[in-house]
Amino acid sequence: MTNLHDRHNAVLPDWLALYYSSPIELTHGEGRHVWDVDGTKYLDFFGGILTTMTAHALPEVTKAVTEQAGRILHSSTLYLNRPMVELAERVAALSGIPDARVFFTTSGTEANDTALLLATAYRRSNQILAMRNSYHGRSFTAVGLTGNKGWSPTSLSPLQTLYVHGGVRGRGPYAHLSDADFIAACVDDLKDMLGQTRGVAALLAEPIQGVGGFTSPPDGLYAAFREVLSSQGVLWISDEVQTGWGRTGDHFWGWQAHAASGPPDMLTFAKGIGNGMSIGGVVARADIMNSLDANSISTFGGSPITMAAGLANLTYLLEHDLQGNARRVGGLLLERLRAAAAGVECVREVRGRGLMIGIELVKPGTDEPAPELATAVLEAAREGGLLLGKGGGHNTSVLRIAPPLSLTVAEAEEGAAIIERALRGV
Incomplete structure (x- = not known):
């Protein structure tokens, strides 16, 4: 055979x-x-x-999935969904984002796509800042932001992507600098970039670059970036697909290593929250989340069975x-x-x-x-x-x-x- x-x-x-x-x-x-x-x-x-x-x-996740499967596997977002509401309440409270709203997807790629949709609609711009060496998923839109050529099969994109320094501490033109000077140089690079653009929508950045090899900037870089971005209304989206839920040990979210600026405008999550079940999502301020002026639903995002798994998994993670x-x-x-x-x-x-x-x-x-x-x-x-x-x-x-x-x-x-x-x- x-x-x-x-x-x-x-x-x-x-x-x-x-x-x-x-x-x-x-x-x-x-x-x-x-x-x-x-x-x-x-x-x-x-x-x-x-x-x-x-x-x-x-066992806690297996039991939750089994019990939910015995009730109902699927309903879509067209109906009220208790497990989805309960998990959204917990994620919103944990996110640190004020007046937070949560939208569930089936993957980190889809979560980042949704965040980009929200940012471009809110800001009326398709210009996005991304970090060199970054990775945000495999969809056409997400690939258009990827700053890592090994994972970028096409240069075509619906977005105009502008890449800034800072995601890799130990290589590149600023590697020889002290942490403080490294941050200052990256901020100067960001200011120079913004000075040559019109109405950038958002910066999408991983606090620790995952596919890029677990590289990260010095703590405080994104706080320094945030000061510059906020002065021009540019949104900060923290891609927490790999860094969320306490994996970094020091913080529950990766953005908290840069907490002097407060929480991001949006964060995306996926992977670990489902412990193997397919869950992703976006947390955003209400004014950003509600800025879309068209109808939308999700067939599989927020599925009762994945939400049950996420609730059980999050409860176990926090209690232990x-x-x-x-x-x-x-x-x-x-x-x-x-x-x-x-x-x-x-x-x-x-x-x-x-x-x-x-x-x-x-x-x-x-x-x-x-x-x-x-x-x-x-x-x-x-x-x-x-x-x-x-x-x-x-x-x-x-x-x-x-x-x-x-x-x-x-x-x-x-x-x-x-x-x-x-x-x-x-």
Whole structure:
């Protein structure tokens, strides 16, 4: 019988990437572990691209989904939906945005599309500021903002996108500056950009760039940007698809590292809130959310079954202080990985916050990205029983480490030991 990989290649697009020279089929999971079709057990340090945020097969989420499935699976937004209202109330209160309104989507891509629709309608402009090395989804509109050529298949776009500096601290023309001078230079760049434009709608930015390799600016950069943007009425949209819900440990939202300016005008979320169920959304001030002068609905956004999962998952996360766990265990893991990478010539930097850690690899003795080494370490870690991710604006040369937020100290130590062996072996 033809194997699943061959069947995959026969009917799915060539550009649909698979990890590993021999791709694996995952059949089930529990806690921070998953198993493949051959029964091999892996410690999961990528969580389905930062989506299994709490744990695999979390009983509270499984129970909520099962019970809701027994009542009704679907109704659409044309009818009142109690789980959707309840989750919206909680997300609005947690967002920090005053007079917040919430619109649910099915993915982070769709959430960012919606935020861009709102911003361009509110400001009557299709000019959008984005960060270099950014990624906001795979839709036609979102790809038009992507500042990472590895994930941007076309230059065509309905938007006029203008790219500013600041998302990457350790590379580029300002890398040699102190944090304060780095922020000042990026602000000057922003002012120069705005001085040559007419009526920019919004800045869409990830507090920590996910696909870009877990890079981030110094704390306070977006607060400094906000002062400049607000003076011209330009909106700030924080893309919290990967940084939300306490993953960074220090904060519940990534924007809070830049909190001197207060909350953003809008934030987008997805991934972790559903713990694997398909949930995304936008939180915005009421005047922005209600600025659309046309009818709209969502067939699948706010589905009763996904909302039930989101409510159960959020409740578990808050009651068990998983943000605190991300801070404590993430800090230990980061320290352990930096020790493991010491003296390994191909490691340029180990960076991160909470349970969102990147290891950037280069060709030994140079500053040149080494995607082939990242692939080799990924393979070696898998052989050792650990699943990692890859990313980076320089040809996917960064190992991405983002386990479920319930990770234990023992599991962090185990994963770090596997990564150390993989790095030194490669």
